[in-house]
Amino acid sequence: MIGLSLLDDLNDRQREAAETIDGPVLIFAGAGSGKTRALTYRIAHMVREKGIAPEHILAVTFTNKAANEMKERITRLIGDDARRLWAGTFHSICSRLLRRYGEEIGIAPNFVIYDEADQTALIKQAVSIADIDSQAYTPTRIRWAISSGKNELLDPQDYARARKGPFDEIVARVYSRYQQALRENNALDFDDLLVKAVELLRSRPKVLAALQERLRYVLVDEYQDINYAQYELVKLLSARERNICVVGDDDQSIYGWRGANVGLILSFQADNPNTRVIKLEQNYRSTQKILDCAHAVIRVNEDRAEKRLWTENGAGDNLVVYEAVNEEEEAAYVAGVVARQVRNSGTRYADYAVLYRANAMSRNLESAMREKGIPYEVVGGMSFYDRGEIKDLAAYLKLIYNLDDSISLRRIINKPARNIGEGTVSRLTQLAHSEGVTLFEACRLAGEESDLRKAQKEAVLHFYSMIRRLHEDAAAMSVSGIVKAVLERSGYTDALQASGKADDADRVDTLGELVTDAVKYEQSADEPSLGGFLERLALLSDLDKAEDLGSSVSLMTVHASKGLEFPIVFIVGMEEGIFPHERSMGDQFELAEERRLFYVALTRAQRMVYMSHARGRTIYGSPHGMIPSRFLKDLPPESIDCKFDADSPLMPRMFGDEEAAVRERTVLAGGIDITDVLRRARENSAAAAAQRQEPQTPPAQPSGGETVPEPTEAGKRKPAGATRKKAARSPAKQKKAASVQPLGTGTKVVHEDFGEGIVVSVDEKGDEPAVTVAFVAKGIKKILANHPKLKVRR
């Protein structure tokens, strides 16, 4: 439909990237410069103009959602051929590879994928057998160590050889047992998917050759966050044709903690002779002020490739830094701004994202959103798929799919209660050991002859035949049919319904949703299968799992927001110990990564950013005083407005006895000196006041109007969340919004009844913005910002 103008949507540099299809290409550029778009169009161009069959192209993305959206966009550009493209995350691609070719290296095609909880459970077993002090060496720490070993492609022997201390010694021992246990369970953990895929390609030249023949063009997005195993995989696959195009930004490397190595993108050019390096400098996403702030933050880091971005989008509004009393008030502020803007400024809920450093911080935000009736969607954290009942159901499915999976078996053998307790399970384990059979087979043996009591024998045998029958029947059933059969035959639903508790009724509903999920899967998958469904369950990213971002406010971690964009972004919890996180504060490298993370957060925004920090916060149930994040200090003062809330009873004191206020607040904050907060607040109020004197200064309240960059195309990795046109606003709304504009902290005002005064704070929590004004004659009063008797004093 686009004809010859396919590449018209690209600038010159992007077009160069899209047209250079042979040999190594590195697209290296800052945030929002159109890297992903260049990649997408490059694929379309290859198929459409260069006649390359889509099945010869492999595109690796960071989430499956990104892969699907890329496919969809390419489908729009070139038609249904795009469906034959290979696109996905490293993990899903490896999983598919191993299902197909895994037997070559001894992996049965019905392997199951172990998630973190399964891994930890397995390590616990390995640790207990190995008689290791599990106090000093927690399963979690060992899991981390094993995982980082795997990311470097170290097998247990390599790990033992490279050990550096007593901890590594233990890890090496556990690692070896752990791998043994995985084999016995016919399971792979997340990291194994990569490790085994590399092993396959390295050791089976025929398989490698077949894949190289098929995958002649390899493209990788977000290359700054790949680990060594992934690097090796890409290298192997692209070794023959050497048509490898990678895209990334060293400033956005935020996954070092899980083994990603930013050096791999920095050395790409050296690694691949004749690499064409393409740098993109025009930013299409954000306002100049957002870019200024982002650059001011990231330039502090050393050892980075300097990239200066420019934009035609205009300056935009000043970014806002809000000081909240505590986390609740912070959340109320966010919800208040959203509610008011959606009401008054013609924005939509989907235009907003609230970003935070840690998943646990979503709680307050959620309740604030609920309170104001704002639709929201939490990405990641404790989601649908993490609920106990879903994991139970998944465990049933895994066991039915792979009868060797003892971890899943243990999980559900007594769910619902079947009178098979811990004691019985450990007897079964012993039996399995002594007879050299799987735990599942041990159930059958135990039912025939063993020292179990009659009731237990029957229960175990009954469980065995139930699973056995499901396993056999599954072959002829649809995925949703299997799911339903499990729920019925296991008695799981019955038990929940019989309990009569409200929570359990909710659980029944949740399980019903998984049935729906299975039906949807059947409809969308090319060849639906239980294995495919389980793979999806295991490998979907948090972002993939989230639904309906198109009509709600998105709540997610900064990590999850990578690659996305939103018109308006909130970044909450800008405090020392939170962002940067205290566990990163002791290490320069980790601190630099925290800074990059903040850079990523800022650069998600198209037209407005609100940052907030709380003076106090409840952590582990007890109150803590918080210091504003060091990153806030790096923001250019001329591009930000600071606000704080005078409703806190302490604030007015600042105008009288400031020292007392400081003392009082120091106590409030748990003994931590917050003088710095006050100093900064004063400075910024003064700066803001000074700025407001100048006529051309944009208003503090984002109007959703003039400075808004043009709406994006159907929208990046965020389908329905595109920006609204400004023309849609009614004159009445415009007038209303306009009258609110100039009242920021420090503004001098005059009131018909109260006389002259100065704005002490702006309250955005309510539906209508209110200001607290210190009147010279009448003292401090709180008034609606658009009150007709209130005027700005020139």
Next chain:
DNA sequence: ACAACTTTCTATAAA
């Protein structure tokens, strides 16, 4: 074996 109660631990980030 299991429900109800008490104590301890927890919250980086994620496929």
Next chain:
DNA sequence: AGAAAGTTGT
């Protein structure tokens, strides 16, 4: 504060 783990009584 809330979840997980541990403990007690039936």
